[in-house]
Amino acid sequence: NQLVKDDSSLETIDLGDVSLAEGPIEPPTPLSEVKQEPYNLPTQYEWTTCDLDSEDTCTEVYNLLKNNYVEDDENMFRFNYSKEFLRWALHPPGYFRSWHIGVRAKTNKKLVAFITGVPARIRVRDEIVKMAEINFLCVHKKLRSKRLAPVMIKEVTRRVHLENIWQAAYTAGVVLPTPITTCQYWHRSLNPKKLIDVGFSRLGARMTMSRTIKLYKLPDSPATPGFRKMELRDVPAVTRLLRNYLSQFVVAPDFDENDVEHWLLPEEKWWTTYSILKAAYSYYNVSTKTPLLQLMNDALIVAKQKDFDVFNALDVMQNESFLKELKFGPGDGQLHYYLYNYRMRNALKPSELGLVLL
Ligand code: NHW
Ligand code: EN5
The missing domain is CATH 3.40.630.30 (Gcn5-related N-acetyltransferase (GNAT))
Incomplete structure (x- = not known):
């Protein structure tokens, strides 16, 4: 039997092998078992x-x-x-x-x-x-x-x-025991006519199709000087930038250079055009000099250039700071995040979460 310290007070509670403190709930068993x-x-x-x-x-x-x-x-x-x-x-x-x-x-x-x-x-x-x-x-x-x-x-x-x-x-769209946080999906129309035609989005009240198309218009090319695709040679710098950025969140991946090469280096051969709706997803956005709002607007511009119909994001990390201003609207879906066999003392705010799963 193990004694665990309840970190909200100085009390010590005897729970056998099950811990109430933040951290693993059940201890590992020997592999032979x-x-x-x-x-x-x-x-x-x-x-x-x-x-x-x-x-x-x-x-x-x-x-x-x-x-x-x-x-x-x-x-x-x-x-x-x-x-x-x-x-x-x-x-x-x-x-x-x-x-x-x-x-x-x-x-x-x-x-x-x-x-x-x-x-x-x-x-x-x-x-x-x-x-x-x-x-x-x-x-x-x-x-x-x-x-x-x-x-x-x-x-x-x-x-x-x-x-x-x-x-x-x-993560799951359904509620299970027990979410560490619940995030909201947000959507930014890139091709509003198609989204409305296929039922992904609706014409707003007192809006015409031509006004809607105008509302979501984007410049033809990004505004940030030097804005370009990540390359293999960028892996060390991206790893440093991302690790430093993610250090502020309560729950986040611990990425090394190999992980960054795998998860962040762009790979374009995926999106052949057979799908009826092409959705781009916000992943990890880090800006130091460039305002995040401008960087994300540039991301919308390149997504539009690459013929995506919608740009999706969750309200994780600092995403709230650009969603409304860049004309994202809340979707009808939520995403609940879970950890298995790890207790969090309190639920997190979405902005305390630095993790995006596929
Ligand atoms: S969430 C996407 C899940 N997939 C889908 O929604 C696809 C469409 N739906 C289906 O294929 C991302 C079926 O409806 C599924 C359920 C397969 C969902 N997570 O077989 P039954 C992920 O992939 C529980 C966990 O009769 P079904 C994450 C439900 O509460 N549990 O149902 C996956 C009920 O349990 P209860 C889910 O409809 C994480 C039981 O399933 C669930 O034929 C997995 C009913 O089973 C969900 N999304 O098939 C957990 N949806 O106790 C990982 C339903 O209430 C845990 N259920 O009776 C960690 C494991 C690793 C630990 C390592 C240390
Ligand atoms: C984890 N890896 O519900 C996988 N998506 O809002 C599990 N809604 O696309 C993930 N119903 O709101 C499971 N359009 C959770 C996600 C399940 C899929 C899901 C939602 C997320 C979604 C769309 C379509 C709704 C169609 C009718 C939606 C509105 C867009 C509109 C654009 C203009 C501004 C306001 C919003």
């Missing part, structure tokens, strides 16, 4: 580890997600991640193939469910915690409500434990 065999699935199904480097497997994952992954609350839109995007998302430095988990129907070998983890170092205040980032949980629409998701979550948890990692970070 981690279950060695996968959890049982209903008998018609079997586990598969997905190799995204295989073109055929990547196509299967792509199709499962394209047809069955996250939708908005009116089921009008569904995420449609390209194969290149999925490969990038799932192959960061130090990734484990065993964390890319599929479920197949035994009869025809069809891929019917998927869940993934990738390793990350996440700083919570002044502790750097090895975590898994869990994402792309998906059960085929025809197999919903059969309690497949809890088995998949237990299985990914087991495989993460086998790598001696005991914490995880994840």
Whole structure:
């Protein structure tokens, strides 16, 4: 039994192995005590580890997600991640193939469910915690409500434990126990006519289409002198800039140069034009000399140049300082952030969060 200090007072509370202080809840168990065999699935199904480097497997994952992954609350839109995007998302430095988990129907070998983890170092205040980032949980629409998701979550948890990692970070549009913060999605129209035509946005009260198009017009090119795409040679400077910026947030990734090369260096081959709606996402925005507002306006301009229809952002970090002024409007979706097996004493404000997951 362990004695833990309640850091809000000088009291010490005996809780056995469970801590009420901020930090890990359950302590790690010896690796020899981690279950060695996968959890049982209903008998018609079997586990598969997905190799995204295989073109055929990547196509299967792509199709499962394209047809069955996250939708908005009116089921009008569904995420449609390209194969290149999925490969990038799932192959960061130090990734484990065993964390890319599929479920197949035994009869025809069809891929019917998927869940993934990738390793990350996440700083919570002044502790750097090895975590898994869990994402792309998906059960085929025809197999919903059969309690497949809890088995998949237990299985990914087991495989993460086998790598001696005991914490995880994840986001979801639904409320689960217990968010560390709840963020609001904001959207900036780049192609308002198309967004209205497809039902992503509505014509405002007392607005005509031509006034709306005028409202969202942007200059043809960025205003900031020297504004350019990041290159490989920029990795050391970007790492320094970003690490320094992220140090002010309560929860943020601990990126080294390898992580920055993987996560920040631009990769343009993803967005082939088959999707009906092209959405650009705000990721990590750091400005020292240039006002953040101007930098983000330039980001809108290049997103427009690259033919994106909408620019999405969350109210994390310092994003509130530009959202309204740059004509972003609140969306109908929220994003809840969670940590697994790590207690936060209080919920955070979105502006205290320095973490963006894919
Ligand atoms: S959030 C995106 C999740 N995916 C989708 O929304 C896609 C469309 N929906 C589906 O595919 C980003 C299904 O509806 C899913 C549920 C698969 C969502 N997280 O199988 P049942 C992520 O990928 C709980 C966690 O019958 P289903 C993050 C629900 O509360 N739990 O439902 C993923 C209920 O539990 P309860 C979720 O509809 C993080 C149970 O599932 C959830 O056929 C995962 C019902 O299961 C969600 N998004 O399939 C956790 N949605 O206890 C990682 C529903 O209330 C934890 N549920 O009965 C950490 C693990 C690693 C630890 C390492 C130390
Ligand atoms: C985590 N990696 O609800 C994955 N999106 O607002 C899980 N709404 O796009 C993420 N309903 O508001 C799950 N248009 C959480 C996200 C789930 C997807 C989701 C929302 C976020 C969204 C759009 C479309 C709504 C369609 C009808 C929306 C309004 C745009 C408008 C533009 C002009 C200014 C005001 C806002």
